[in-house]
Amino acid sequence: MSKINSKLASVNGVNRRQFLATTAKASCVMGMVGLGLTTVSTQSRPLDPFAIRPPGALPEDDFLSACVRCGLCVEACPYDTLKLARWFDGAPTGTPYFTARNIPCEMCDDIPCVKACPSGSLDQKLDNIDDSKMGIAVLIDEKNCLNFRGLRCDVCYRVCPLIDKAITLVLQRNEKSDHHAMFLPTINPDLCTGCGKCEHACVTEQAVIKVLPRHIAMGKAAAHDTYQHTEETTLEMLNKGLSL
Amino acid sequence: MNIKHSNSPKSATRFANAAVNELGWWGAHRFLILRRISQLSVLSLFAIGPFLGLWLLKGNLSTSLLLDTIPLSDPLVTLQVLMSGHWPEISLLLGAVIIVGIYALLGGRVFCSWVCPVNIVTDLASWIRRKLSLPRTSEIPKNLRYYMLGLVLILPILTGVTVWEWLNPVPVVYRAILFGAGSGLWVLAVIFLLDTFVVERAWCSHLCPTGALFSLIGKVSPIKIAAIRAEACNNCMDCFTVCPERQVLKPVLKKGSIQPFILDSDCTLCGRCIDVCAPRVFQYTNRFNSNNSNRIPLKVESKL
Ligand code: SF4
Ligand code: SF4
Ligand code: SF4
Ligand code: SF4
Ligand code: SF4
Numbered sequence: 439m440s441k442i443n444s445k446l447a448s449v450n451g452v453n454r455r456q457f458l459a460t461t462a463k464a465s466c467v468m469g470m471v472g473l474g475l476t477t478v479s480t481q482s483r484p485l486d487p488f489a490i491r492p493p494g495a496l497p498e499d500d501f502l503s504a505c506v507r508c509g510l511c512v513e514a515c516p517y518d519t520l521k522l523a524r525w526f527d528g529a530p531t532g533t534p535y536f537t538a539r540n541i542p543c544e545m546c547d548d549i550p551c552v553k554a555c556p557s558g559s560l561d562q563k564l565d566n567i568d569d570s571k572m573g574i575a576v577l578i579d580e581k582n583c584l585n586f587r588g589l590r591c592d593v594c595y596r597v598c599p600l601i602d603k604a605i606t607l608v609l610q611r612n613e614k615s616d617h618h619a620m621f622l623p624t625i626n627p628d629l630c631t632g633c634g635k636c637e638h639a640c641v642t643e644q645a646v647i648k649v650l651p652r653h654i655a656m657g658k659a660a661a662h663d664t665y666q667h668t669e670e671t672t673l674e675m676l677n678k679g680l681s682l
Numbered sequence: 683m684n685i686k687h688s689n690s691p692k693s694a695t696r697f698a699n700a701a702v703n704e705l706g707w708w709g710a711h712r713f714l715i716l717r718r719i720s721q722l723s724v725l726s727l728f729a730i731g732p733f734l735g736l737w738l739l740k741g742n743l744s745t746s747l748l749l750d751t752i753p754l755s756d757p758l759v760t761l762q763v764l765m766s767g768h769w770p771e772i773s774l775l776l777g778a779v780i781i782v783g784i785y786a787l788l789g790g791r792v793f794c795s796w797v798c799p800v801n802i803v804t805d806l807a808s809w810i811r812r813k814l815s816l817p818r819t820s821e822i823p824k825n826l827r828y829y830m831l832g833l834v835l836i837l838p839i840l841t842g843v844t845v846w847e848w849l850n851p852v853p854v855v856y857r858a859i860l861f862g863a864g865s866g867l868w869v870l871a872v873i874f875l876l877d878t879f880v881v882e883r884a885w886c887s888h889l890c891p892t893g894a895l896f897s898l899i900g901k902v903s904p905i906k907i908a909a910i911r912a913e914a915c916n917n918c919m920d921c922f923t924v925c926p927e928r929q930v931l932k933p934v935l936k937k938g939s940i941q942p943f944i945l946d947s948d949c950t951l952c953g954r955c956i957d958v959c960a961p962r963v964f965q966y967t968n969r970f971n972s973n974n975s976n977r978i979p980l981k982v983e984s985k986l
Contacts (some may be wrong), residue, residue: 466830467822471833472833473851475837475845475848476841500768503766503838503843503844504770506744506756506759506763506770506847508741508745508746509742509861510746511809512861513732513737513741521861522857524864524865525865525866526865530848531848532848532853555741556745556753556755557768557770557774559768562771610704630814
């Protein structure tokens with residue numbers, strides 16, 4: 439009898455120990471999986487900030503919570519512009535992006551990519567492609583831009599679907615030759631759609647004009663900065679008789 | 683039969699010999715072959731779009747559009763999006779409802795054995811294990827997958843991002859084939875190695891949150907596997923060897939059991955138990971089939 443009891447007890451002991459061991463193991467696994475995943479997902483956000491998203495994409499954080507990585511936008515794009523990111527690509531795996539230097543967005547009037555998106559990570563309210571903000575073009579290297587060298591390249595200017603709106607040529611006296619003008623490509627960030635046609639067409643080996651995601655291309659004035667509207671403020675100060 | 687086996691060691695190592703002898707090669711592999719055809723057909727339906735321009739199914743297993751009208755979405759990714767606090771377009775939600783409806787009817791883990799591409803890899807791993815007679819090295823609890831499911835749904839609340847979709851091997855395969863995004867396949871390689879060398883059936887039967895969710899969806903399904911001729915069982919254990927969720931077989935083969943249906947929704951309805959059973963104990967059936975519902979208690983001696 440006592441023999442059986444002790445046997446039972448030992449069996450129970452083993453079970454309890456096993457139970458505790460498996461529970462401990464399980465919690466360890468879950469903890470590690472959770473930590474690992476969270477690290478990967480949060481770390482790769484600041485690491486991959488250069489992905490240019492399709493038209494109408496929500497701000498990056500919202501986009502990443504909404505996109506189900508189905509590729510319907512990719513399949514809807516008639517120009518093969520969009521790609522789904524691979525691991526270690528420029529964007530979180532499975533999400534759509536494009537590389538303007540290879541294939542820019544052709545700015546379809548009917549925006550098929552946005553229409554195809556079932557998750558709303560591409561904003562369905564976007565109905566005019568000219569309102570899209572895939573990124574902002576930035577003339578990033580003035581040194582190698584042919585127009586900055588006093589030549590008349592103008593390729594980026596001429597390929598822009600919003601010519602003379604999103605990109606203009608600003609005339610400036612050429613100090614080097616003293617009697618020529620320079621035509622400096624200048625982007626209006628309020629109108630540029632980030633389609634990337636300028637980056638695609640730029641004649642230099644490495645594009646000197648590049649589309650950057652909005653959050654990288656744009657600075658932000660501090661909320662307390664009262665000199666945001668310089669002209670107004672200056673006038674105001676003059677009117678009040680303050681010294682500048 | 684055991685004596686015969688020990689006389690010829692070659693045939694003793696060959697699994698499901700009895701079924702092949704009794705039912706022929708096709709008879710002993712029917713559902714395996716049909717499942718592979720089904721898995722590859724679904725993949726082909728997606729693939730003829732990008733490769734041949736025939737768009738019957740657009741997208742991938744995460745979300746797709748059937749014939750340009752009917753949305754179909756993976757309920758797990760849809761839940762993750764909702765958990766992350768984003769309210770998606772109605773088509774995504776509708777697609778998830780349709781998929782839940784289909785699998786609630788057909789059996790939840792029908793997805794696992796008849797559609798999911800990862801299943802081919804994990805089945806291969808288990809086949810290699812059998813061939814090499816690898817010993818079981820460690821055990822992990824079966825219900826870990828439900829904790830995984832919980833984790834996958836909690837992380838979007840904490841991070842605001844659908845974290846699991848970074849790794850989820852199910853769409854990884856489809857993205858690799860349909861969108862040329864093959865670099866995610868390392869996830870699959872890890873699963874293969876894990877299943878082959880670390881824990882038997884580690885991924886599909888212990889960890890996969892998609893399988894866990896489909897198992898929950900399948901709880902209400904009328905389609906079941908039933909041990910309609912359990913009295914003919916000769917305890918060869920072949921079904922136990924081949925079943926990815928062998929715990930579901932115990933209740934129906936237990937001595938004195940009067941319950942013919944495999945009610946445990948972890949059953950993937952793969953039908954391998956039907957294939958490998960020489961006396962044809964198992965069959966696909968539905969829960970309301972009255973022929974099976976009041977069976978005489980088993981008389982087989984139990985060695986389980
Ligand atoms: S607007 Fe047209 S070209 Fe641009 S990404 Fe969408 S579908 Fe492609
Ligand atoms: S269609 Fe929408 S949800 Fe699908 S991959 Fe494109 S952006 Fe993501
Ligand atoms: S990205 Fe370049 S081409 Fe496109 S709108 Fe902006 S300036 Fe024009
Ligand atoms: S358990 Fe997961 S990976 Fe395995 S077959 Fe089911 S869905 Fe696919
Ligand atoms: S019981 Fe049969 S159908 Fe169910 S998982 Fe096991 S082998 Fe497959």
